[in-house]
Amino acid sequence: MSARSKARKRALDVLFAADVRGETPEQSLEAESLRAAARPERASSWPYAREIVQGVIDHAEEIDGLIAGHSTSWPIERMPAVDRGILRIAIWEARWNPDVPVGVAIDEAVELAKELSTDDSPKFVNGLLTAVVKEAGQPS
Incomplete structure (x- = not known):
């Protein structure tokens, strides 16, 4: 798994935790920042994960x-909270x-949905993201 794929998964963990715990994404990001500082073995994926979460916060x-x-x-x-997080990450990236x-961005989102969500989620995620990028006139 690439460093960026790991970072996306970490960002999803932060967004999912905030959603499920009823915290703000900022609170969840701060808590994960403290954990990241204590786990140097995971340092390579943290900067991009933090960038993703901050981007999602900034454009929420x-x-x-x-x-x-x-x-x-x-x-x-x-x-599902996991689908919301996946979509938020992919839209920010795209x-x-x-x-x-x-x-x-779309492929990574679909892969996360396959791995972590329901059987119907990959198709839903792919369809919604494709519609978002088409509306923006972006090539997929």
Whole structure:
């Protein structure tokens, strides 16, 4: 697994923890920052994980608006928390991180959904992300 893939998974852990515990993403990010400082063996994936979470925080309203606007069957609050986190990460990468090709952001999100969510989630994640990038006129 690449360092960026590990970072995405760590970022998902932070976002998921905030969602499930009813914390703000900022609180969850701070707690994980403290854990990361105590675990130097995991240092390689932490800077990008922190960048992802901060990006999701900075663009939260727009990201959630894109999710809500493209999810015809599930209101955002009824989606599995892991799917919300995966979508938030992928949308941030696709829209605000020029270092990540859109196709890579989508592929990584679908892989996380396959690994960590329901059997229906990969198709849902792929469809929603494809709609978001099409609307933005980005190549997938």
